[in-house]
Amino acid sequence: MRFFIGVKATEASEAGEMPGPELLRAMFEFNQELVAAGVMIDGNGLQPSAAGYKILTADGETRIVDGPFAETKELISGYWVLQANSMEEAVAWAKRAPMDADGRDAALEIRQIFELEDFPENPDESGWREAEEKLREEWNAGSPSDAQGSLQPTPGKLVYMGMVHATADSEAGVMPDEAELATMGALMEESAAAGILLGGEGLRPSSEGVQIKFHNGERTIIDGPFTETKELVGGYAIMQFDSEEQAREWTLRFAKTSGQECVQVRRVFRAEDYPQDLREEAADVFEGEELMRQQAAERTK
Amino acid sequence: MSDQLGERVNREIEAVWRIEAPRLIAALTHLTHDLGTAEELAQEALVAALEQWPRDGIPRKPGAWLLTTARRRGIDQLRRRENLASKYQLIGEVLRDRADEQDLLDAVDRIEDDVLRLVFITCHPVLPVESRVALALRVLGGLSVADIASAFLVTESAMAARITRAKKTLRQANVPFEVPEGADRARRVPDVLEVIYLIFNEGYSATSGDDAMRPLLCDEAIRLGRVIAELMPTESEVHGLLALMQLQASRANARSDRDGRPILLLDQDRRRWDRTLITLGLRSLVRAYQASDTIGTYILEASIASCHARARRPQDTDWEQIVGYYDLLRIAKPSPVVELNRAVAIGKARGPHEGLEEVEKLLGNESLLNYYLLSSARGHFLAELGRNVEASAEFEKAAGLTANESERRFLQQRAQELTD
Numbered sequence: 066m067r068f069f070i071g072v073k074a075t076e077a078s079e080a081g082e083m084p085g086p087e088l089l090r091a092m093f094e095f096n097q098e099l100v101a102a103g104v105m106i107d108g109n110g111l112q113p114s115a116a117g118y119k120i121l122t123a124d125g126e127t128r129i130v131d132g133p134f135a136e137t138k139e140l141i142s143g144y145w146v147l148q149a150n151s152m153e154e155a156v157a158w159a160k161r162a163p164m165d166a167d168g169r170d171a172a173l174e175i176r177q178i179f180e181l182e183d184f185p186e187n188p189d190e191s192g193w194r195e196a197e198e199k200l201r202e203e204w205n206a207g208s209p210s211d212a213q214g215s216l217q218p219t220p221g222k223l224v225y226m227g228m229v230h231a232t233a234d235s236e237a238g239v240m241p242d243e244a245e246l247a248t249m250g251a252l253m254e255e256s257a258a259a260g261i262l263l264g265g266e267g268l269r270p271s272s273e274g275v276q277i278k279f280h281n282g283e284r285t286i287i288d289g290p291f292t293e294t295k296e297l298v299g300g301y302a303i304m305q306f307d308s309e310e311q312a313r314e315w316t317l318r319f320a321k322t323s324g325q326e327c328v329q330v331r332r333v334f335r336a337e338d339y340p341q342d343l344r345e346e347a348a349d350v351f352e353g354e355e356l357m358r359q360q361a362a363e364r365t366k
Numbered sequence: 367m368s369d370q371l372g373e374r375v376n377r378e379i380e381a382v383w384r385i386e387a388p389r390l391i392a393a394l395t396h397l398t399h400d401l402g403t404a405e406e407l408a409q410e411a412l413v414a415a416l417e418q419w420p421r422d423g424i425p426r427k428p429g430a431w432l433l434t435t436a437r438r439r440g441i442d443q444l445r446r447r448e449n450l451a452s453k454y455q456l457i458g459e460v461l462r463d464r465a466d467e468q469d470l471l472d473a474v475d476r477i478e479d480d481v482l483r484l485v486f487i488t489c490h491p492v493l494p495v496e497s498r499v500a501l502a503l504r505v506l507g508g509l510s511v512a513d514i515a516s517a518f519l520v521t522e523s524a525m526a527a528r529i530t531r532a533k534k535t536l537r538q539a540n541v542p543f544e545v546p547e548g549a550d551r552a553r554r555v556p557d558v559l560e561v562i563y564l565i566f567n568e569g570y571s572a573t574s575g576d577d578a579m580r581p582l583l584c585d586e587a588i589r590l591g592r593v594i595a596e597l598m599p600t601e602s603e604v605h606g607l608l609a610l611m612q613l614q615a616s617r618a619n620a621r622s623d624r625d626g627r628p629i630l631l632l633d634q635d636r637r638r639w640d641r642t643l644i645t646l647g648l649r650s651l652v653r654a655y656q657a658s659d660t661i662g663t664y665i666l667e668a669s670i671a672s673c674h675a676r677a678r679r680p681q682d683t684d685w686e687q688i689v690g691y692y693d694l695l696r697i698a699k700p701s702p703v704v705e706l707n708r709a710v711a712i713g714k715a716r717g718p719h720e721g722l723e724e725v726e727k728l729l730g731n732e733s734l735l736n737y738y739l740l741s742s743a744r745g746h747f748l749a750e751l752g753r754n755v756e757a758s759a760e761f762e763k764a765a766g767l768t769a770n771e772s773e774r775r776f777l778q779q780r781a782q783e784l785t786d
Contacts, residue, residue, distance in 0.1 A: 066585070067642075101478065102385065103592030106642060146642075148589060150582065153374075153381035180619075250637030257641055258678040264642040 066177065067106060067148055068155035069268055071141040071298060072164070073172040074114070078142035079133065081113045083340060084167065086347035091163035099147065104158065107264060107303065108145040110334035111226060117331035118313075120320040127321055129313065134329075141174075141298065143334075144226075146266070152177060156275055156286065165279040174291070176274040176298070179267040219260075222305040224333040225312050227265075229325045231297035236270045236290065245324075252322050256304065261315060265302030303333070375420040380510075383412055386429045387508030388593075392480035394436055395543050401487055402533035403440075405505060411436035482597045483543050489558040492539045497532035498561045499568070504529055506593070507586045517568065517579035555598070559607050559664065562590050566611045570618070584615050595650070605654035606665030612647030613671035616640040627772040632680040644675045666695045685715035702734045710743050718750035738767035742777060749784060758784035 084092070099105035111117075114132035121128055134140060145162075149155040155175050164171035241249070256262040268274075274289035291297060302319075306312040312330065320328040336344070387408065394404035411432040425431040488501040500518075503509045515525035546554045569583025591608040598604050620638035622628050651672055654665045670691045677683040692708035705728055713721015725744045734740045745760030761781035765774045 066581075101593065101596050103589035103596070105592075106646070148585060149381075150384065150585070151377065151381060153377045154384060157378060157381040157385055247637075253641060254637055254678060257644070262641060264645050266642065 066150060066180070067146055067266065068152070069176045069178055069266065069298070069301070070145040070147065070155070070159050070162075071174045071176070072110075072143040073174065074137050074140035074142040075169070075171070076137060077169070079113050079115075079137050079140070081115070083343055086343065088163065088167045089343070089347045091166040095161065095163055098161070099145070099158065104147045104149060106146040106148055108143075109224070109226070109303075110143040111141065112332040112334055112338065113142075114140055114331065117329065120317060120328040120330070122320060122324070122326055127317065129317070139297075144301075146178070146264075152273070152275065156277070159277055160284050165282065171279040173277045173279075174271075174274060175277070176268040176271065179269055219305060222307060223309065223312060224263075224303065224305050224335065225316070226301055226303055226331045226333055227316055227319065228301045228329045228331070229299045229323070230327050230329065231268075231271065231299035232326075235267075235299045236272070236297070238270050238272075248322055252319060253302075256302075256315065256319075261304050261306065263303040263305060265300070267300040268298055271297055372420055375424075376416065378424060379412075379415055379419055382424060382428045383415075384508035386432055388481055388484060388506050389429060389477050390432050390436065391505045392484040393433055393477060394440075395484060395487070396476075396480045397437070398440065399543060401484075401505070401536055401543070402530075405533065407436040407440050407443075408432070410439040414439070478597060479545070480543075481593070482545050485558055485594060485597065486545055486554060487536060487541055487543055489554075489561045490536065490541050491554070491557055492541055493532050493535055495561070495564065497528055497535070498557075499564050500525060500528050501532045502561050502590070503565065503586065506590055509582075509586065513579065513582070517583055555601055555603065558594065559603060562587050562594065563607060563611070563664075565590070566614075570614060581618075584611075584618070587611060588615060595653070599653075600657055602654045602657035602660050603662040603664050605650045605657055606662060606668050609647045609650035609654055609668035610664050610671060612643045612650060613668060613675050616643035616647060616675065627776075628770075631674060632683075636678070639675070647675065648672055661694070661698075663695060663699045666691050666698060670695075683714070685711050689715050702728065702731050702737070705731070706734065706737070706740055706743060710746075713743075713747050718747040722747040722751065736767055738764040738773070738777070741767065745780070749780075754784040758782075 096105065096108060099108070114134045117132040117134075119130045119132070119134065121130060145159075147155055147158055149158065152175070155177075159173050159175050162173065164173065253262060253265060270290065272290035274291065276287040276289070276291065278285040278287065304312070304315070306315065316328060316330050390408050390411070391401070391404050394407050395401050398404050398407070414435050415428075415432065419425075484505060485502075488505055489498050493501065496518075500514055503514045503517075504511065511526050511529065512522050515522045518525070520528075545551070565583055566587035569580045569585075569587065588608070588611050591604070591611055595604045595608050616639050617631070617634060619640065620629065620634040620636070621631075647668070651665070651668050654668070655661075670688055673684050673688050673691075688711045689708065692704060692711055696704050696708060706725070709721060709724035709728060712724045722744065725740065725747060728734055728740060741760045741764035745757045745764060748754075748757035748760060758781045761777045761784070765777035765781065768774050768777065
């Protein structure tokens with residue numbers, strides 16, 4: 066089983082305030098613990114929504130609205146994807162996150178990720194194969210030729226997180242129908258083959274989810290469902306692009322194909338996005354991965 | 367406290383236990399020099415947690431709490447058994463001498479080394495292979511005996527006995543708690559990988575056991591693979607095995623239809639392949655090639671799997687590259703099945719003539735004599751060459767050789783089609 070842990074945005078994160086070296090270091094150690102335990106699938110910080118945009122579709126019209134977005138509390142500023150055997154295990158890990166290492170309040174939301182076996186099968190006789198082939202032909206005309214398959218972010222590429230928001234249906238646990246699945250499946254496959262898609266999942270309804278509030282060193286658990294449906298994450302994809310223009314082109318195509326009313330697109334933080342002085346102050350963290358590797362190499366010499 | 371709330375806390379404690387178990391047992395084995403004693407003390411700490419945490423809440427540092435409690439239990443046990451064998455006294459002295467806070471911190475600092483020692487001791491060749499698997503799931507995976515028992519379709523008491531026997535064997539054989547070095551290490555790493563891959567295969571393709579446990583075993587094997595890859599990052603085959611498991615698991619939901627009939631790789635709906643596992647698998651494979659110049663069989667098998675994972679459609683598969691990997695694999699791990707797979711890949715890459723030629727070279731091979739896939743592959747290439755009567759006969763023959771009912775039906779159907 067996989068779980069998505071979203072970090073709730075704060076005024077500070079939205080203002081582009083960087084975490085201090087202490088928090089950064091605590092976070093680095095926590096991440097190392099997740100890696101050592103073999104439970105870490107993915108994890109990233111997101112740049113403030115000012116660096117992102119939304120694609121809104123209404124009455125067949127699609128338009129792009131640039132960030133920042135006002136509803137800070139409902140945005141996320143980072144995420145982890147963990148492998149765990151139960152919701153309790155995912156929560157036990159999340160409770161260890163040093164969210165409040167700098168003394169500030171914080172909140173996490175933990176949601177289980179849909180397993181593929183949860184989705185209905187899509188019999189070929191329904192004709193979706195042909196529809197899919199047609200889609201492919203259209204895309205192939207304008208898509209990049211770099212068909213290397215998905216790998217970790219290629220150096221120099223811009224990494225984005227695309228999110229679709231929960232809907233009344235997804236919150237009620239209604240599964241997408243076969244047509245929607247086929248279209249989305251084709252889209253995912255296409256973007257994976259183009260070396261764009263690094264991973265993506267759908268989230269189970271928030272009624273099965275949990276929030277953790279961090280306040281004064283205490284952790285408080287709140288069971289779902291959570292009410293602000295419109296801003297809940299319903300699913301996400303991690304993608305890499307050569308440029309912001311390419312990101313917009315692909316995400317727009319995604320929004321149109323998927324028929325989603327709102328797709329939120331956010332930039333993922335990478336080491337080089339942190340300011341130089343912070344990188345120097347917390348050099349051990351930024352060099353940490355290399356250091357860890359050396360230590361590990363020594364241990365196993 | 368209501369029962370419902372109590373049950374929730376118990377589930378939370380179980381979750382914390384799973385997170386802490388390997389490090390706790392590793393630290394205790396370091397202190398007591400005996401895996402069996404360490405595991406018993408860890409169990410006692412768990413029992414104490416189940417008593418106290420529902421009342422007092424889960425401590426902020428549950429790992430340190432469990433370790434402290436386990437050590438106190440060890441000392442108590444010693445006092446109760448003062449007149450028992452000197453072994454216990456020795457353990458007690460170790461526990462008592464080191465029972466200060468600083469040592470606790472030290473124990474946490476060197477914990478990664480201890481976990482690696484724990485990996486090697488649970489996979490020690492002095493144990494029969496099924497005991498290694500059980501012990502690894504118990505102490506490295508933190509799984510309950512009941513879960514392990516149902517995964518392997520044995521009773522809980524039989525599984526408990528197997529684990530107890532394994533711990534006793536380690537004690538009697540005086541197996542040291544250490545990371546092997548030099549030539550010894552080169553021999554022992556494959557033992558560790560074998561255990562992990564057995565766990566994976568039990569979940570992925572086993573013919574026995576509880577179906578509900580399958581995903582758990584696959585997940586657990588992959589998780590242990592990641593743990594070991596971090597502990598031994600310079601061992602290229604560890605990354606190779608991890609890549610192989612993730613790439614195989616990525617196809618788990620596409621490899622059978624809704625009635626449970628197997629779907630061949632090339633007929634699978636690739637949209638049902640798990641993108642995240644493919645990404646992680648390919649990433650592990652890159653790390654494998656970067657880790658060292660040594661290319662082992664897991665890396666080769668993972669490389670073959672990666673050719674399929676990277677192909678958007680079956681016709682996009684780079685068969686020539688797959689043939690190249692099989693050319694290496696037949697040297698590294700010669701087997702008739704590898705020969706047959708290579709022959710099939712040659713047919714896919716270069717055409718049915720070449721494929722048939724390669725397949726027919728294997729006809730005299732003793733161990734493939736009654737292997738249905740040989741006949742089926744031969745039938746496939748004959749059919750592609752339009753030699754329908756011979757092809758049909760081969761499919762008939764294959765149908766007679768397979769034990770699997772749905773495969774038999776499929777093969778008979780193909781034989782029938784070719785004579786119509």
